[in-house]
Amino acid sequence: MHPRTGLPVVGMVGAGQxxxxxxxxxxxxxxxxxxxxxxxxxxxxxxxxxxxxxxxxDLAALRKLADGAEVVTFDHEHVPPEHLRAxxxxxxxxxxxxxxxxxxxxxxxxxxxxxxxxxxVPRWAPVASVEDVVRFxxxxxxxxxxxxxxxxxxxxxWMIDDAEQARELLDAGTPLIVEERVxxxxxxxxxxxxxxxxxxxxxxxxxxxxRDGINVEVIAPAPGLSEERAVExxxxxxxxxxxxxxxGVLAVELFETPDGILVNELAMRPHNxxxxxxxxxxxxxxxxxxxxxxxxxxxxxGLTAPYVVMANLLGGDVTPPTPGTYPRxxxxxxxxxxxxxxxxxxxxxxxxxxxxxxxxxxELRPGRKVGHVTALGDxxxxxxxxxxxxxxxxxxxxxx
Amino acid sequence: MHPRTGLPVVGMVGAGQxxxxxxxxxxxxxxxxxxxxxxxxxxxxxxxxxxxxxxxxDLAALRKLADGAEVVTFDHEHVPPEHLRAxxxxxxxxxxxxxxxxxxxxxxxxxxxxxxxxxxVPRWAPVASVEDVVRFxxxxxxxxxxxxxxxxxxxxxWMIDDAEQARELLDAGTPLIVEERVxxxxxxxxxxxxxxxxxxxxxxxxxxxxRDGINVEVIAPAPGLSEERAVExxxxxxxxxxxxxxxGVLAVELFETPDGILVNELAMRPHNxxxxxxxxxxxxxxxxxxxxxxxxxxxxxGLTAPYVVMANLLGGDVTPPTPGTYPRxxxxxxxxxxxxxxxxxxxxxxxxxxxxxxxxxxELRPGRKVGHVTALGDxxxxxxxxxxxxxxxxxxxxxx
Numbered sequence: 178m179h180p181r182t183g184l185p186v187v188g189m190v191g192a193g194q195x196x197x198x199x200x201x202x203x204x205x206x207x208x209x210x211x212x213x214x215x216x217x218x219x220x221x222x223x224x225x226x227x228x229x230x231x232x233x234x235d236l237a238a239l240r241k242l243a244d245g246a247e248v249v250t251f252d253h254e255h256v257p258p259e260h261l262r263a264x265x266x267x268x269x270x271x272x273x274x275x276x277x278x279x280x281x282x283x284x285x286x287x288x289x290x291x292x293x294x295x296x297x298v299p300r301w302a303p304v305a306s307v308e309d310v311v312r313f314x315x316x317x318x319x320x321x322x323x324x325x326x327x328x329x330x331x332x333x334x335w336m337i338d339d340a341e342q343a344r345e346l347l348d349a350g351t352p353l354i355v356e357e358r359v360x361x362x363x364x365x366x367x368x369x370x371x372x373x374x375x376x377x378x379x380x381x382x383x384x385x386x387x388r389d390g391i392n393v394e395v396i397a398p399a400p401g402l403s404e405e406r407a408v409e410x411x412x413x414x415x416x417x418x419x420x421x422x423x424x425g426v427l428a429v430e431l432f433e434t435p436d437g438i439l440v441n442e443l444a445m446r447p448h449n450x451x452x453x454x455x456x457x458x459x460x461x462x463x464x465x466x467x468x469x470x471x472x473x474x475x476x477x478x479g480l481t482a483p484y485v486v487m488a489n490l491l492g493g494d495v496t497p498p499t500p501g502t503y504p505r506x507x508x509x510x511x512x513x514x515x516x517x518x519x520x521x522x523x524x525x526x527x528x529x530x531x532x533x534x535x536x537x538x539x540e541l542r543p544g545r546k547v548g549h550v551t552a553l554g555d556x557x558x559x560x561x562x563x564x565x566x567x568x569x570x571x572x573x574x575x576x577x
Numbered sequence: 578m579h580p581r582t583g584l585p586v587v588g589m590v591g592a593g594q595x596x597x598x599x600x601x602x603x604x605x606x607x608x609x610x611x612x613x614x615x616x617x618x619x620x621x622x623x624x625x626x627x628x629x630x631x632x633x634x635d636l637a638a639l640r641k642l643a644d645g646a647e648v649v650t651f652d653h654e655h656v657p658p659e660h661l662r663a664x665x666x667x668x669x670x671x672x673x674x675x676x677x678x679x680x681x682x683x684x685x686x687x688x689x690x691x692x693x694x695x696x697x698v699p700r701w702a703p704v705a706s707v708e709d710v711v712r713f714x715x716x717x718x719x720x721x722x723x724x725x726x727x728x729x730x731x732x733x734x735w736m737i738d739d740a741e742q743a744r745e746l747l748d749a750g751t752p753l754i755v756e757e758r759v760x761x762x763x764x765x766x767x768x769x770x771x772x773x774x775x776x777x778x779x780x781x782x783x784x785x786x787x788r789d790g791i792n793v794e795v796i797a798p799a800p801g802l803s804e805e806r807a808v809e810x811x812x813x814x815x816x817x818x819x820x821x822x823x824x825g826v827l828a829v830e831l832f833e834t835p836d837g838i839l840v841n842e843l844a845m846r847p848h849n850x851x852x853x854x855x856x857x858x859x860x861x862x863x864x865x866x867x868x869x870x871x872x873x874x875x876x877x878x879g880l881t882a883p884y885v886v887m888a889n890l891l892g893g894d895v896t897p898p899t900p901g902t903y904p905r906x907x908x909x910x911x912x913x914x915x916x917x918x919x920x921x922x923x924x925x926x927x928x929x930x931x932x933x934x935x936x937x938x939x940e941l942r943p944g945r946k947v948g949h950v951t952a953l954g955d956x957x958x959x960x961x962x963x964x965x966x967x968x969x970x971x972x973x974x975x976x977x
Contacts, residue, residue: 178903181618182938184919185903200624201601207918207936207948209623218581223609224600224626247903270904459856459931459953472904473923477931481881503578503585503647504670504872518607519584523873531859531877536607538582548607553859 178247182207185471188242190233191252192219194537194546195447195463198455199252200225202463210467213242220538221252236260243269250425250470251446254282255327272373272424272470273445280421281445285325285354294420296413297439299432300357310343313355325352334390359439365399365431366450367414370465370475371423378465378475379411380458385430385450391546394564395487397453397480400557410438417443426451426466449489449549454478456533456551457485482553488564490548492541493572497521513574525570532567541571578647582607585871588642590633591652592619594937594946595847595863598855599652600625602863610867613642620938621652636660643669650825650870651846654682655727672773672824672870673845680821681845685725685754694820696813697839699832700757710743713755725752734790759839765799765831766850767814770865770875771823778865778875779811780858785830785850791946794964797853797885800957810838817843826851826866849889849949854878856933856951857885882953888964890948892941893972897921913974925970932967941971 179186184207189196192214200210200221213229214222222228231238233256243249248270261275273281280287291298302313304322314320314337322343324333337343337355346353364387369379381398398407414429417440421427428448430441451462460468460476468475497518505520516524518541525534529552536548548571552564569577579586584607589596592614600610600621613629614622622628631638633656643649648670661675673681680687691698702713704722714720714737722743724733737743737755746753764787769779781798798807814829817840821827828848830841851862860868860876868875897918905920916924918941925934929952936948948971952964969977 178919181623181940182936183897183917183940184922184936197604201604204597204601204624205933205935206922207934207938209938222626223581224604226622226624226626226628228626459933468926474926474930476926476933479931497583517583519578522584522606526868526874526876530874531879533605533859533876534607535605536582536584538607538609540581540583 179209182209184208185247186211186245187467187470188213188246188249189221189252190239190242190249190256192216192221192225192228193252194220194535194539194548196221196252197224197537198452198461198535199447199463199466202461203467206464206467206473208467211242211246213238223538234260236263239264240267240269248272248470250466251278253446254278254444258282274422274424277422277424278445281443283325284323284442285352287443288354290421291417291440294417296417297437299359299439299441302355304343304347304353304355307340307344307347310337310353310355311340314340317357319358321356321358322346322353323356325354332390359432359434362433362435363399364441365402365410365433365438366395366448367410367429367431368426368448368451368454368462369411369414369418369429370426370462370469371415371418372469372475373424373472374474375419376475377415377418378460378478379415380451380454380462380478381480382407382410382431383450383453391489391491392449393489393491394561395450395453396557396561397457397485397487406433406438413438413440425469426462452535452549453485453487453551455535457481457487457553483555484557484560485551485553486557486560486564487549487551488568489546490536490541490550490568490571492543492545492547494543496543497541497574516574518571521571521574524574524576525567528570528576529563529567532563534567534571579609582609584608585647586611586645587867587870588613588646588649589621589652590639590642590649590656592616592621592625592628593652594620594935594939594948596621596652597624597937598852598861598935599847599863599866602861603867606864606867606873608867611642611646613638623938634660636663639664640667640669648672648870650866651678653846654678654844658682673827674822674824677822677824678845681843683725684723684842685752687843688754690821691817691840694817696817697837699759699839699841702755704743704747704753704755707740707744707747710737710753710755711740714740717757719758721756721758722746722753723756725754732790759832759834762833762835763799764841765802765810765833765838766795766848767810767829767831768826768848768851768854768862769811769814769818769829770826770862770869771815771818772869772875773824773872774874775819776875777815777818778860778878779815780851780854780862780878781880782807782810782831783850783853791889791891792849793889793891794961795850795853795887796957796961797857797880797887806833806838813838813840825869826862852935852949853885853887853951855935857881857887857953883955884957884960885951885953886957886960886964887949887951888968889946890936890941890950890968890971892943892945892947894943896943897941897974916974918971921971921974924974924976925967928970928976929963929967932963934967934971 384399784799786794
């Protein structure tokens, strides 16, 4: 319990943007999130009071985080499972627990479990040798190889056309599974939260748009998705949350194919596909995650507007000079490559007064995910346009 | 400029709930608010990374806050004007500046200025002696005496029926003004924000409900207010923001009388009468204040629901025991006086899943303002009921 507020304390492993936004939400609940950061410059460490510096692979650091916290939860999945089991064995409450989290840490364990549960997944196989890959591929042409651990944002996924590529990966010591390349209509995500009491709350199913394997846009609710398929996706996510014993937010990334939905990945923490909930839902995924891990009743998940679009801000080709000068002087006359992030923000706000911005405290380097924007409204085309325009200003320093 | 983000840094004097909620909003803008706190236990100091401990009456502490910040702004009005003038003379950007802020610090200066501007105010007079009070009162019966400085939440305001009461106040050395007691229909507030560039943005005019001089409820928009009077109030607030040179949020507290509106008080910072904007407006007053003092273009101020009601959480007669036990065991069977804040929160969330809560990190002592809740919806009666029910759970540990 926090000595001052009398409220239970949440410890979060990791101090990236998810911890940063969870901290924002936690403040409203009277909380002061405890954060385990690798560096004092991490996004969440820049803005939170109770920050421990230490590595998530160091059991002693994890114990220190847990000391004085009622529950330990996560900004990422990279904590070694054996450490989580050690904490749990010491009586520390870890949510999601190690037996649930392993399904978000290890793709082979996840695929095996989902197959056993009869959940829809792409055709897949474990891989022990190049022969396994060749046998799986048959005459399928291109197949997909995935590292069982550690991949994200397109990393750890390879399109495989011949056995030689698979051999290179295996020789490099990468544990793999292989999957069919599904006839993709689009990608969806069904995000839910579950409390230890067993309450589950679902947000509307969203469409996620990727570029180079990285999510660039999320549309809520997924346009044109039939009620039947939306309910099917939500029920699947709810069933998985219960069957796997998830506590906290569970994001189920889905492939929509001509024949139905298939589970792509699982994440057991606040997830990029639900950032839109900050403004777009009565309860944000960050608040919901905190409520869930503290076993509070969950919040209402209704939308605040007919359409909500989130666009990720990835650093563009031009890195803004930093630091800027202040007060701004001749920002309006500068070429994009001379315009600081502060000046770009100024222009973006002028162009899009209704778009909300979330910056993660990172420098705007090419390709790096450094923030996101959210637009809301009645007209989907207009909402998407506004979100894209806002991101373009921030990324390129000029209008789209 | 922040060395890591390349963004300008906002320093805020004071670390109460206004700084706490401003910090939440600032995080989204890529900011890391610098806060001058009296104690490390102050509400904002509990949740922010960059906290200096020092007193707002100590010029050296103020200089330290300003060092490395592009702008200094306020959680409260208690900084001595001469210190602010000293900072401004040293080239430090202070928003609102001392020449504006004085109108929120000194009621006599405010009344003189508003009278000179022709703004509608109650009949009033400065007081140098008991004779001034007697002359002003005439045969009016009860009049109102106000301390020119330092009053808030009903403190510093007295109903005066005879000269003896005024003599006691004057003998105690309290600088006073006197005002007529207006025939009050209700209280309203017009809240706006203004940037140094001169852009102004207004939220809808709200009704504020007081009990014992303390605001307990805010209804947005003010029910039944004519369009004409709403526009009059907004235009008045915009004019005052411009005429007084306010930068940041300006809250104009108004009396509605049968004959029209009169200005009661001014506040030049985020204000209790606009807490509802966190969920109820596209741009919260806290985000808007940060945007204004950084001279960013201001955000859209539209409502997110037809009605928004904020209810303040004041500690009730029963102080909850603290710290609680965790996990919660028999909370459902405990009498209210044994129920911790955490358990009350649990019950409140179960009863009102759509109500949003904001706790300020303070202990729940009788009469103390420790948080607020916000409800939104189409049906005003229902929205008010939900907000009241939520507050009742938290305050009393039982349903209303």
